[in-house]
Amino acid sequence: MSATLVANVVIAGVLTGLVYGLMALGLSVIFGVVRVVNFAHGEMMTIAMYAAVLLSGAFKLDPMLAALPVAAAFFCIGYALQAGLINPFITRPEHSQFILLVAVATILTNVLLMVFGPDARSVQTDYQLDSWELGQVIVDKARVYAALAALGTTAALFAFFRFSRTGTAIRACADNHFGALVTGLNVKHLYAFTFGLGAACVAIAGCMMTLLVEVSPTVGPSYTLLGFVIVIVGGLGSMPGALLGGVLIGVSEALAGLFIDPSAKSMFSFALLIVVLLFRPQGLLGRKA
Amino acid sequence: MSARARALLVALAAVLLALPQFAGSYLLSVATLALYFAYTGQAWNVMMGFAGQLSLGHSLYVGLGAYAAAAVFTKFGIGPWAGAWVAIALCVAAGAAIGVLAFRFGISGVYFALLTIAFAEFTRIGFDHIGWLGGPGGLFLKVGQRSSWDLANLRGTPAMFYYVMLALTAGAFALCAALLKSRAGYYWQAIREDEEAARALGINTFRWKMFAVIISAAMTALAGVFFAFYYNNLFPEQIFNIGQSIEIILGPIVGGVGTLFGPVLGAALLTGLADALNNLVAAMGWDIPGVKQVFYGIVLLLVIMFLPNGIWPPLARRLGLGR
Amino acid sequence: MALLEADALVKSFRGLRAVGGASFDVEPGSIVALIGPNGAGKTTCFNMIAGVFAPDSGTVAFEGRKMQGSRPDEICKAGIGRTFQIVKPFAGLSVADNVVVGALLRESTSRGARAVAMGILRKLRLEEKADLPASTLTLPDRKRLEVARALATRPKLLLLDEVMAGLRPTECDEMVAFFRELNRADGLAILLIEHVMRAVMALAQRVVVLHHGEVIARGAPAEVVRDPAVLECYLGEETEV
Numbered sequence: 137m138s139a140t141l142v143a144n145v146v147i148a149g150v151l152t153g154l155v156y157g158l159m160a161l162g163l164s165v166i167f168g169v170v171r172v173v174n175f176a177h178g179e180m181m182t183i184a185m186y187a188a189v190l191l192s193g194a195f196k197l198d199p200m201l202a203a204l205p206v207a208a209a210f211f212c213i214g215y216a217l218q219a220g221l222i223n224p225f226i227t228r229p230e231h232s233q234f235i236l237l238v239a240v241a242t243i244l245t246n247v248l249l250m251v252f253g254p255d256a257r258s259v260q261t262d263y264q265l266d267s268w269e270l271g272q273v274i275v276d277k278a279r280v281y282a283a284l285a286a287l288g289t290t291a292a293l294f295a296f297f298r299f300s301r302t303g304t305a306i307r308a309c310a311d312n313h314f315g316a317l318v319t320g321l322n323v324k325h326l327y328a329f330t331f332g333l334g335a336a337c338v339a340i341a342g343c344m345m346t347l348l349v350e351v352s353p354t355v356g357p358s359y360t361l362l363g364f365v366i367v368i369v370g371g372l373g374s375m376p377g378a379l380l381g382g383v384l385i386g387v388s389e390a391l392a393g394l395f396i397d398p399s400a401k402s403m404f405s406f407a408l409l410i411v412v413l414l415f416r417p418q419g420l421l422g423r424k425a
Numbered sequence: 426m427s428a429r430a431r432a433l434l435v436a437l438a439a440v441l442l443a444l445p446q447f448a449g450s451y452l453l454s455v456a457t458l459a460l461y462f463a464y465t466g467q468a469w470n471v472m473m474g475f476a477g478q479l480s481l482g483h484s485l486y487v488g489l490g491a492y493a494a495a496a497v498f499t500k501f502g503i504g505p506w507a508g509a510w511v512a513i514a515l516c517v518a519a520g521a522a523i524g525v526l527a528f529r530f531g532i533s534g535v536y537f538a539l540l541t542i543a544f545a546e547f548t549r550i551g552f553d554h555i556g557w558l559g560g561p562g563g564l565f566l567k568v569g570q571r572s573s574w575d576l577a578n579l580r581g582t583p584a585m586f587y588y589v590m591l592a593l594t595a596g597a598f599a600l601c602a603a604l605l606k607s608r609a610g611y612y613w614q615a616i617r618e619d620e621e622a623a624r625a626l627g628i629n630t631f632r633w634k635m636f637a638v639i640i641s642a643a644m645t646a647l648a649g650v651f652f653a654f655y656y657n658n659l660f661p662e663q664i665f666n667i668g669q670s671i672e673i674i675l676g677p678i679v680g681g682v683g684t685l686f687g688p689v690l691g692a693a694l695l696t697g698l699a700d701a702l703n704n705l706v707a708a709m710g711w712d713i714p715g716v717k718q719v720f721y722g723i724v725l726l727l728v729i730m731f732l733p734n735g736i737w738p739p740l741a742r743r744l745g746l747g748r
Numbered sequence: 749m750a751l752l753e754a755d756a757l758v759k760s761f762r763g764l765r766a767v768g769g770a771s772f773d774v775e776p777g778s779i780v781a782l783i784g785p786n787g788a789g790k791t792t793c794f795n796m797i798a799g800v801f802a803p804d805s806g807t808v809a810f811e812g813r814k815m816q817g818s819r820p821d822e823i824c825k826a827g828i829g830r831t832f833q834i835v836k837p838f839a840g841l842s843v844a845d846n847v848v849v850g851a852l853l854r855e856s857t858s859r860g861a862r863a864v865a866m867g868i869l870r871k872l873r874l875e876e877k878a879d880l881p882a883s884t885l886t887l888p889d890r891k892r893l894e895v896a897r898a899l900a901t902r903p904k905l906l907l908l909d910e911v912m913a914g915l916r917p918t919e920c921d922e923m924v925a926f927f928r929e930l931n932r933a934d935g936l937a938i939l940l941i942e943h944v945m946r947a948v949m950a951l952a953q954r955v956v957v958l959h960h961g962e963v964i965a966r967g968a969p970a971e972v973v974r975d976p977a978v979l980e981c982y983l984g985e986e987t988e989v
Contacts, residue, residue: 173535228733230534231479235678236729238481242671242722249715353715357667361546364539399553406547413540414530608852611861615849618838625798625832627824627853627901683840 151279153386157379158286160366162337164378169310169330175237178360179244184342185351192259203343207336214335219328248353258350282344365409430746445584459696460590466676466688467597468644474683476637477617482541484669486516490649512646520642549665563660579654681735751776757806766792768961777935781952788958790941799823829903831894837882844878850900908940912947
């Protein structure tokens with residue numbers, strides 16, 4: 137087990153982790169503002185991946201470019217989903233909301249199964265097998281591009297929340313629902329907007345993910361759970377936490393795959409979830425719920 | 426129970442007891458499956474409907490119970506009746522572990538649900554790695570002859586399995602009815618409604634929540650034992666799957682969480698309709714996997730949106746019954 | 749020995765001192781009112797006595813036994829019942845079942861508990877609504893249900909947290925009369941937090957005034973109301989304009 141091998145694996149883990157982080161970011165933003173636990177998150181990711189695969193197959197569109205229209209479409213769908221379906225459930229008990237999204241997730245996964253069949257698919261790009269060599273370490277180009285896209289999106293999102301009017305309004309809603317209502321903010325619209333943003337994040341993450349792995353209809357639940365692990369480890373409602381959590385999970389998964397057994401990767405993530413839920417449920421960077 | 430309710434229950438019991446006489450083997454298998462979900466739904470209902478703890482990882486107990494009984498049968502020749510005790514012990518231990526961890530640390534609601542999912546998933550992948558139990562390739566029981574009843578080893582005709590499942594379901598129903606009227610029932614419902622208020626009335630909520638989890642786990646263990654001896658093959662991917670957990674909760678949610686008859690009604694409806702749907706699709710010549718699950722998802726969606734308390738409460742009112 | 753002795757209770761939340769050394773007693777069979785402006789620390793004291801959280805320092809003794817830091821259910825078992833400022837009925841249960849839950853603490857069978865529950869409901873004139881879902885009750889009835897439920901646990905001391913808030917004067921008077929009767933007939937001791945002065949003057953035998961987490965006055969209601977320190981904390985200082 138050479139140091140170079142470990143280094144390669146760790147770097148790959150970090151880069152993949154950034155894409156995981158973007159996906160988890162969407163989940164965190166939705167929960168932090170709308171307080172809805174989006175159990176259908178992984179399914180949304182899967183659909184985005186399929187979209188990228190289809191666009192790549194039909195129009196030879198690079199997933200990085202496809203990310204833009206897919207993100208736009210997902211924003212609209214997310215907005216509609218929140219405004220139309222989820223909004224009445226804000227005041228209902230927690231488990232009702234959860235089960236609503238479990239239902240949505242079940243429908244989505246199996247519709248995908250019906251439409252695309254159980255076989256895996258992937259994109260084909262020119263640079264997928266290329267890599268750079270930094271000394272003895274090998275870095276995959278595709279991974280770097282994906283990670284850069286993830287970082288870029290995160291930065292854009294951060295800037296949006298920090299500097300734009302809508303972003304500030306959304307943060308106000310998150311901090312104080314009632315106060316937001318009283319000051320005349322259109323909370324329903326802002327919630328839907330936020331859900332749309334979360335969905336767009338997932339869309340971009342999904343498109344990037346196709347550069348790294350193949351897609352099949354049943355990967356949805358694993359991504360949902362992965363998203364939860366990351367968000368809970370990094371801190372529910374914390375944006376930097378989502379990225380940090382993503383990187384941590386990406387690296388630990390990669391190392392677990394190297395030292396233990398590739399199929400035991402997710403076992404490690406679940407164990408981590410259990411540990412974090414017990415000892416620090418607000419995560420590394422989160423605020424106490 | 427009112428006289429009317431009692432009469433209806435007797436009529437239902439009569440129909441269910443006589444079913445194997447006039448139903449073909451296919452219908453019998455569907456009925457057995459419906460009873461299986463009625464039973465597991467009731468077990469889950471104890472935790473959620475009575476005590477208000479949402480578990481989305483109940484497949485853990487089905488799987489552990491199934492593997493425990495199957496393992497002692499195939500490796501040591503111990504029959505299912507004794508094996509059931511091993512299954513119950515294992516599931517009670519697992520449930521207690523989850524309960525202690527969750528409740529001591531104040532985990533509830535969605536976080537609790539996530540914890541149950543994590544445990545089930547962890548176990549699923551774990552069992553893939555237990556070579557001694559067959560790993561991902563599965564654990565197989567020798568399929569015995571199916572012409573006569575061997576109750577001791579649970580080998581026999583479809584009718585035998587039907588009656589075993591019927592007995593389990595009826596037993597669960599009676600148990601839940603008794604629990605609901607007892608101190609446990611009152612305390613659980615108090616905890617479900619408002620845990621802080623319950624504590625202020627002298628209820629040790631930790632102890633009672635643990636009790637609910639343990640009973641639910643023990644009951645579900647028996648479903649696992651049945652599963653092992655009915656299907657004769659166990660795969661971690663299938664039995665610990667989150668889809669299984671979701672199928673378990675469908676009956677109670679559609680029928681009515683927290684009610685006595687809801688889980689039974691919900692399971693019967695869903696299994697029957699899903700089966701009809703499958704036949705319809707097959708008759709049209711389509712071979713599409715996933716139709717049944719989409720159907721389940723849509724039903725779940727519609728119920729949670731428009732009939733959040735399930736189908737049974739309004740139906741019971743219509744029929745002039747109590748719960 | 750007093751029934752309840754709170755001694756030098758201190759509690760801070762994230763650096764903000766809510767209660768800074770409050771001490772007061774409740775004698776057996778007496779009615780004590782805890783008053784003070786908003787933010788004075790009254791509910792924090794209550795919560796420490798009821799076991800919702802432990803004091804940072806100081807003790808709570810009930811019948812001579814130290815109880816601070818115990819769990820709420822242990823404290824209820826010891827004989828302290830409480831109501832909540834924002835009522836918490838078991839909405840999905842019937843009115844009677846709500847009280848049965850409380851009665852089950854001291855009764856071993858559901859039937860016995862139900863009998864006790866109906867008796868209490870009768871005393872609080874809620875028996876006609878016994879089979880209605882608790883969620884359908886009006887606020888005054890919910891308050892009565894809250895009291896009924898706590899009484900079903902057969903407490904020696906009842907903690908009432910602003911039970912008169914939101915009640916009309918006639919409803920308030922009814923409640924006062926009810927508590928006075930309970931105190932007279934059963935010797936039930938009561939510690940109440942109250943803003944409604946009408947109830948404090950009519951019910952309390954002694955009053956303890958909290959301000960900024962400290963006790964600034966104590967005594968009979970008539971004296972306390974005239975105490976300049978008390979007037980100042982409610983009305984503020986006189987300033988030159």
